Amino acid sequence: MLERSSKARRSRVARALAAAGAAATLAAAQLVTPAPASAAVSRAELAxxxxxxxxxxVDATGSHAxxxxxxxxxxxxFDGDLNGRNNWDRAGQSGTSLAAYGYYSVVETSTHWYITYLFFHPRDWTDHPFFETEHENDAEGVLFTIERDGSTYGVLRGAVTVAHTDFFSYTPTGSTWTGGGxxxxxxxxLQASPHDSFQHPVTAQEAQGHGLKAYPQYNINGDGLIYYPSTVAETPSNGNDRDVRYQLIDMLAPGGLWAQRATPSLFASLGTxxxxxxxxxxxxxxxCSTNSANAPWGWDDGNDVPAxxxxxxxxxxxxxxxxTIPSGLSRTYTYNPYANAAAALAEAARTAPPNVD
Structure with missing residues (x-):
């Protein structure tokens, strides 16, 4: 897999999740039908x-698939507990559910909404013996920036995706944003969904290592799944199911992933x-490497400015x-639970091992 020449090759970093609460608490904040234009939009509806x-x-080759x-x-x-160290094995056991979920968080300023999405796989795997490292747990995702233009849901201006240890930036057609640093x-x-009335941005993940980019920079090659955002979680009927609904979970909800960030059974360190x-x-x-997947507060592109x-x-x-953003962009947050732990995040970034996801 080739990435931007200025980027480091993909590697694997640590991830850890903690068992300080019931599994059901992570499924808090189920979403409701989007609000009508006349209503104030909630963060869940926005997400x-x-x-x-x-x-x-999807790749079905080899036993690890x-x-x-x-x-x-x-x-x-997915296996009913918050132990990140048994997910590789539990993914292959009967009785565990692989129903489709995605995670989100919303951060706000007076000018923009920032929505981070995370997609989790119990395994980062490979089907050949050469130069590839597997690891337990995999979590990659995307940040969408939405301009608050006075409409109910705002307007999508840009995206940054996470593909292993590299970030990639995108703009939709008609965006006023252009390249910057x-x-x-x-x-x-953007594509229409058969399950609601909206045009949604389109992302894609590769098989095995699950790097995430804007579609079609990654695409389905043979078998594959198409997941649609919804208020229900469906399990694919097979590895070539082209209409699977996934449900969103708020990472910032009480008992959610952010609240579990210090649970040692789930996280080996902050963000890992x-x-x-x-x-x-x-x-x-x-x-097989240990502690090699990251939550969003552990995502990093070491070649770029953001820490x-x-x-x-x-x-x-x-x-x-x-x-490059022609309109105003406030740097003052009106809602940002992550900021309360800014010092800890900065220290974790300073002392973290090299990002090897």
């Missing part, structure tokens, strides 16, 4: 409106999911760095 139609390539199920998106507690990597397409080498992880491949975790915790800085 549902802009949630991406998501193309997921679980017949393609290793490429299904799901909850971090980083060049724009492509056009963010806990994962070990038990089971067949690494068997027949180059190796580790700032895509989630200081998205206005990310937008200002990646894009």
């Amino acid at each position: 549902l409106r802009w949630a991406p139609i998501h193309y997921q390539d 679980l017949g393609g199920q290793s490429d299904y998106i799901t909850m971090v507690d 980083e060049s724009v990597d492509g056009t963010l397409q 999911f806990a994962g070990d080498t038990t089971g067949d992880c690494g068997s027949g491949t180059w190796s 580790r975790g700032e895509l989630a915790s200081d998205p206005a800085k990310v937008a200002a760095e990646y894009f």
